[in-house]
Amino acid sequence: MTEKKLPFNKKQLKKIIEKYSTPFHIYDEKAIRENAKKLARAFSWADNFKEYYAVKACPNPYILKLLKEEGFGADCSSFPELLLAEKAGIKGENIMFTSNDTPAEEYKKAVELGAIINLDDITHIEYLEKTAGIPDLLCFRYNPGPLRRGNAIIGQPEEAKYGLTKEQLFEAYKLSRNKGVKRFGLHTMIASNELNPDYFVETAKMLFDLVIEIRNKLDIRIEFVNLGGGFGIPYKPEQEPLDMKHIADEMKNVYEKMIKANGLHPLKIFMESGRMITGPYGYLVAKVIHLKDTYKKYAGLDACMANLMRPALYGAYHHITVLGKENQALDHTYDVTGSLCENNDKFAINRSLPKIDIGDTVVIHDTGAHGYAMGFNYNGKLRSKELLLKPDGKIELIRRAETVDDYFATLDFSKI
Numbered sequence: 045m046t047e048k049k050l051p052f053n054k055k056q057l058k059k060i061i062e063k064y065s066t067p068f069h070i071y072d073e074k075a076i077r078e079n080a081k082k083l084a085r086a087f088s089w090a091d092n093f094k095e096y097y098a099v100k101a102c103p104n105p106y107i108l109k110l111l112k113e114e115g116f117g118a119d120c121s122s123f124p125e126l127l128l129a130e131k132a133g134i135k136g137e138n139i140m141f142t143s144n145d146t147p148a149e150e151y152k153k154a155v156e157l158g159a160i161i162n163l164d165d166i167t168h169i170e171y172l173e174k175t176a177g178i179p180d181l182l183c184f185r186y187n188p189g190p191l192r193r194g195n196a197i198i199g200q201p202e203e204a205k206y207g208l209t210k211e212q213l214f215e216a217y218k219l220s221r222n223k224g225v226k227r228f229g230l231h232t233m234i235a236s237n238e239l240n241p242d243y244f245v246e247t248a249k250m251l252f253d254l255v256i257e258i259r260n261k262l263d264i265r266i267e268f269v270n271l272g273g274g275f276g277i278p279y280k281p282e283q284e285p286l287d288m289k290h291i292a293d294e295m296k297n298v299y300e301k302m303i304k305a306n307g308l309h310p311l312k313i314f315m316e317s318g319r320m321i322t323g324p325y326g327y328l329v330a331k332v333i334h335l336k337d338t339y340k341k342y343a344g345l346d347a348c349m350a351n352l353m354r355p356a357l358y359g360a361y362h363h364i365t366v367l368g369k370e371n372q373a374l375d376h377t378y379d380v381t382g383s384l385c386e387n388n389d390k391f392a393i394n395r396s397l398p399k400i401d402i403g404d405t406v407v408i409h410d411t412g413a414h415g416y417a418m419g420f421n422y423n424g425k426l427r428s429k430e431l432l433l434k435p436d437g438k439i440e441l442i443r444r445a446e447t448v449d450d451y452f453a454t455l456d457f458s459k460i
């Protein structure tokens with residue numbers, strides 16, 4: 045069980061709403077920092093352990109900066125994400141560039157920043173050479189295909205567009221060594237929102253096996269393995285969070301048996317998690333503006349899927365708290381909706397909730413990753429602001445809400 049708590053009480057949140065008005069995403073800095081420290085402690089056995097926060101999960105430079113202060117790097121997958129990392133003061137090999145189907149200008153920017161480049165395909169070695177030049181350090185993304193099972197969100201590895209096959213991986217290390225690459229990394233990411241701890245230990249084993257095989261067959265020493273992201277969070281109260289200390293301890297055992305025993309110590313361990321780092325510590329706060337009773341009961345919010353797309357996109361569960369009614373019986377059933385002209389614009393379907401009144405404040409949990417970030421402007425809907433709840437209880441506006449002028453910024457009305 046995971047208790048779905050709020051980092052503020054009703055009185056505090058009312059004050060925040062008075063000043064900033066709904067809807068908004070709000071992130072709990074104290075909880076994010078504590079979580080970051082816990083992860084670093086769990087992996088303190090590993091020399092130079094580093095988490096590269098997946099920027100796409102919450103692309104806000106204030107969040108990146110506070111994670112940088114906790115020793116994190118940034119995992120970027122596009123030109124703007126590279127710029128965000130740069131603006132947050134994250135530099136050089138503290139940036140990992142994991143992209144696919146990559147345009148030339150993105151490789152150029154990544155090389156210019158001195159980022160670690162993680163190639164998604166063997167043909168990208170030549171593409172990189174022609175467009176940005178070959179760096180000293182290269183990493184490759186491995187796709188085990190039928191050798192591993194994926195999970196529901198990311199699908200089976202053979203169906204995934206990412207990464208190199210095993211044969212290609214060996215060719216890629218040889219080819220890049222011939223082109224002057226001196227340092228090598230190995231990456232994989234084959235699960236998303238996975239809550240089975242053994243899965244990640246298996247992934248570490250798979251990568252350690254490859255590190256040994258690459259040394260034996262190619263005489264190439266891998267400098268780091270990147271376990272990717274995909275660590276799940278308990279969106280549902282009946283789910284348990286991953287025990288990262290347990291995962292790290294299990295990985296240590298495997299590391300000792302495989303890496304140390306084969307004379308390959310030290311091998312750096314990297315991760316590029318997004319969801320697990322900030323997901324549980326963000327909340328979308330909205331107000332009920334309409335109640336509707338037709339074939340079903342609807343509670344209509346002033347937020348919509350422009351602010352949070354996961355329920356519509358994946359049928360994902362996000363827990364909902366009706367502020368001040370936490371202890372009331374869940375004796376009503378609602379579809380909680382937004383205002384988009386799309387019937388899947390629903391934050392919850394057939395959800396048992398306390399009786400809702402117009403004007404109630406609704407808090408949607410676990411929006412700290414892949415929440416604001418997936419927002420879009422379909423139907424002319426504007427994206428909300430983002431707030432940071434500081435450890436001292438103060439509020440910082442870390443992104444203002446979009447305006448109609450932002451929405452029209454790419455149009456020139458004078459020419460019509």
Ligand SMILES: *Cc1c(COP(=O)(O)O)cnc(C)c1O
Pocket residue numbers: 098100101119142233236237272273274275316317318319320413
């Ligand atoms: C999306 C993604 C991540 C982060 O995934 P989470 O589920 O947020 O941990 C990390 N690496 C790559 C390559 C990704 O595409």
